[in-house]
Amino acid sequence: MSILLAIVDDKKINRQTVKEKLYGFAEISLLLEAESGDNFLEQLNKTKQVPDVVLMDLEMPGCNGIETIRLATANYPSIKFIVLTVFEDSDKIFEAIKAGAHGYLLKEDKAVEIVDAIVNVHEHNGIPMSPLIARKAMNMLMAVPMHAYANEEEDLPIKEDNAGISTREMDVLKELASGKNYKFIGEKLFISPKTVRKHVANIYEKLHVNSRTQVVNIAHKKRWI
Secondary structure, three states, rough: EEEEEEEEOOOOHHHHHHHHHHHHOEEEEOOOOOOOOHHHHHHHOOOOOOEEEEEEOOOOOOHHHHHHHHHHHHHOOOEEEEEEEEEHHHHHHHHHHHHHEEEEEEEOOOOHHHHHHHHHHHHHOOOEHHHHHHHHHHHHHHHOOOOOOOOOOOOOOOOOOOOOOHHHHHHHHHHOOOOOOHHHHHHHHHHHHHHHHHHHHHHHHHOOOHHHHHHHHHHHOOOOO
C-alpha cells in the first residue's frame, strides 16, 4: 500500500511545488493538504483516515508548524511529521524535534531525497535530515560536554545515571539520534540490522518509551549525546 501523505503549507505555490516533486512516485499517495496548522487540525478531526506522514511548514499564520505538530502528536500518535521548511535555525530544529517531529528537511531538497525521507520515517522509524540540518544538529551536540565512560567493557553501563544502557547500546543510540537507519548503523558498528533492532528494543524497554523521538529527547536531557 502507498504511504498516505499530507502537506501543510500556507502558500499554495509551495504545496503545488511539493506535489509536482512527488508526482510519479507510486509509494506515496496524497491524502490531504492544508493551508494552515488550524486547517490541518480541523481536517484531522473530520477525516476517517489519517495520514501516515505529514510534510509540515513552520512559519504559518495562526497555529505555527511546531505547535501544530505538538497538538497533533498528542491526539494522533501514529502520524509521523517531517518538517519541510526554508529555515535552518538551530533552535527551530530542536524545538520541532521536542514537539514530536521525526525529520527535518529543506524545501530545496530534491524529490528523491524527500521521498527517501518519507519512506525512511514510515518504514524504519528513522529521523531523516537534510545534510545541512544534520551538520547544524551535530555541531550543537558537539558543543555539549561529553560524559566520560565509566569503563570500556562493551556490555557494562558507562555511567551511573544511564538506566542500564550498555556501551554498545549507547553507540546505537547515538546513531539513532543522528537519523541513521538500522542497516547503516549495523554497517558502521559491524553488526547485523537484526542485532541493531534488538539493541533498540532493549533501549526502548530500559527507557520506558516507544519511539525514537522519545529516546533522543531523553538522551539530550541526560546529556548522553
